[in-house]
Amino acid sequence: MKLEFRGHDERYTVEQSLLNLFPGELPVYEPVRPVREESWAIVTWREDEERGHACVELCWQGKAVSSGMEVPLEGRTPYEREGQRRYAIGAAFFRAYQMLTGGQPPWGMLTGVRPDKLVTEALTAGRTPGAARELLEKIYYVTPRRAALALETGTAAFEAAKGLGPRDIAVYIGIPFCPTRCAYCSFVSQSVEKSFSLVDPYVDALAAEIEAGGRMARETGLNVRAMYMGGGTPTTLTAPQLDRVLTAFETAFGPALDACGEITVEAGRPDTITAEKLAVLKAHGVHRISVNPQTMEESVLRAIGRRHSPGDIEEAMELAARCGFPHVNMDLIAGLPEDTAEGFRRSLERCLAFGTDNVTVHTLALKKGSRILQEGLAIPGPEAVGEMLDYAEPALREAGYAPYYLYRQKYMSGSFENIGWTRPGGECLYNIYIMSELCSILSFGAGGSTKMVDPARRLIQRRFNPKFPKEYTERPDKPRSNQADFAAFYAR
Numbered sequence: 001m002k003l004e005f006r007g008h009d010e011r012y013t014v015e016q017s018l019l020n021l022f023p024g025e026l027p028v029y030e031p032v033r034p035v036r037e038e039s040w041a042i043v044t045w046r047e048d049e050e051r052g053h054a055c056v057e058l059c060w061q062g063k064a065v066s067s068g069m070e071v072p073l074e075g076r077t078p079y080e081r082e083g084q085r086r087y088a089i090g091a092a093f094f095r096a097y098q099m100l101t102g103g104q105p106p107w108g109m110l111t112g113v114r115p116d117k118l119v120t121e122a123l124t125a126g127r128t129p130g131a132a133r134e135l136l137e138k139i140y141y142v143t144p145r146r147a148a149l150a151l152e153t154g155t156a157a158f159e160a161a162k163g164l165g166p167r168d169i170a171v172y173i174g175i176p177f178c179p180t181r182c183a184y185c186s187f188v189s190q191s192v193e194k195s196f197s198l199v200d201p202y203v204d205a206l207a208a209e210i211e212a213g214g215r216m217a218r219e220t221g222l223n224v225r226a227m228y229m230g231g232g233t234p235t236t237l238t239a240p241q242l243d244r245v246l247t248a249f250e251t252a253f254g255p256a257l258d259a260c261g262e263i264t265v266e267a268g269r270p271d272t273i274t275a276e277k278l279a280v281l282k283a284h285g286v287h288r289i290s291v292n293p294q295t296m297e298e299s300v301l302r303a304i305g306r307r308h309s310p311g312d313i314e315e316a317m318e319l320a321a322r323c324g325f326p327h328v329n330m331d332l333i334a335g336l337p338e339d340t341a342e343g344f345r346r347s348l349e350r351c352l353a354f355g356t357d358n359v360t361v362h363t364l365a366l367k368k369g370s371r372i373l374q375e376g377l378a379i380p381g382p383e384a385v386g387e388m389l390d391y392a393e394p395a396l397r398e399a400g401y402a403p404y405y406l407y408r409q410k411y412m413s414g415s416f417e418n419i420g421w422t423r424p425g426g427e428c429l430y431n432i433y434i435m436s437e438l439c440s441i442l443s444f445g446a447g448g449s450t451k452m453v454d455p456a457r458r459l460i461q462r463r464f465n466p467k468f469p470k471e472y473t474e475r476p477d478k479p480r481s482n483q484a485d486f487a488a489f490y491a492r
Contacts (some may be wrong), residue, residue, distance in 0.1 A: 001025045001039045001060075004032040008045040013086045016111035017093040020415060021103070022060070038062045041096075043089060050074040052081070054088035058096035067096035094141060105415045108141030113407050113435075115142070115417075119154025120161070120436055129155065149403055149419070156404040157436035160429060164225065166456070167490065168259070169217070170433045171227040173210070173245065174445030175234040176469055177202075179269055182294075183304040183337060183371040184364060198469045202446070203241050205473040207248040209444050214252020216483045217442065220490050224253055225439070226262040226430040234265050235272040239280045246284040262429050264288040270316035271308040278323045288358075288428060291316050292331035295339060296347040303338040303377065310350070317354045327426050328356045334388035335364030335413040337377040344388040345395075352399050357426035359401060361392050363416040365409040382414035389416055396421045405431045442486060446472035450482050452489040461489065 094109035122132035448465035
């Protein structure tokens, strides 16, 4: 779609709106010739001291409309005026889309990862739950059903924030290895079969980084409230390697772990789970593991490149039950290749039969580096994905679960969301902390994204470790630099 801006250069706002509302359309920045072209938008902004006005002239498939949005600017700071401009342009674009198509995306004009953050912020500012929900529906055009979901998860984040102090943080430890690469995956994770020689050096480098980071945290007076080991698949490591990483964590952080009430390890792929590895996790006080089938349908497992069977998943769950972990999570993905609404329903029912207290229902995100796109694998359409999610919500609620965190990704089927469901008392605080940006996350390992958060100042800064395992092992200077920046953030 050709885009022409007048009086502004809000490329990000318009591009995200375009991606959200017209999947497959790419922005082209050239002068628009309305008579000759069938897909274009002219986006205009004008303002004075008191008010700003956005106007979007939008044409799609030869049909053109015009929509405007006016917002108050008087007495606003430059930062607030910028926010008002972005909102007005996004709202005008959305309203023009609705005039053209009559469409109603579930999340309205919202394009970000954390739609429920608006609820958490509203509650923190003293607004009522009803006012927070009305904000989503009336201002951002979110459907009532999604607004209700956001109210539940945004309230969970509001309550979790009450238990955090200014020097409380969470820790993430990344293990970027998997047995094989799934068809939907674009994460930087290596197949162990192809990169076995990288694993030992990686564990050495990771232990060294954790030791330095723990020392920094103690010296800075930080408290770890939750730790999450993810990937990749952490249980791709051997039992001795897992023991080494967890021992490094415990030893390095020491007293900083006194308030740590949650240690989570993604066991993930059932074909990596053994009694020996689970015994190591249990010995280190791991509170929660994830067993992530993604589907319980044999044909879908084959289509996504998984080597395990539904029977392997059942055996892994039996092992986890025997070990007595307080919390177990299972992940499912709606919209996988070869899946159907009936197949997804069967998968969810089999997961619920295990009695796990956490179930995460993801919506397939079509990632550019995934095999699904590279090979053109057939996937269910948005209507089928919607049917899967429409079944999941009432089924989970009837089984005693409630939503406690959610997030969205780019290129999601049907523009839906990912939701974590829990029975009472089973919330994974790390998931709430990171998704709602309630506290800093100190990350270790290749591809680690450290996030420094100061809620009082509404300040967020990020630092990134080297992306690939080999690069990470060869560049210990970058993690050290990131840790120095983390300490400096808390020295202010």
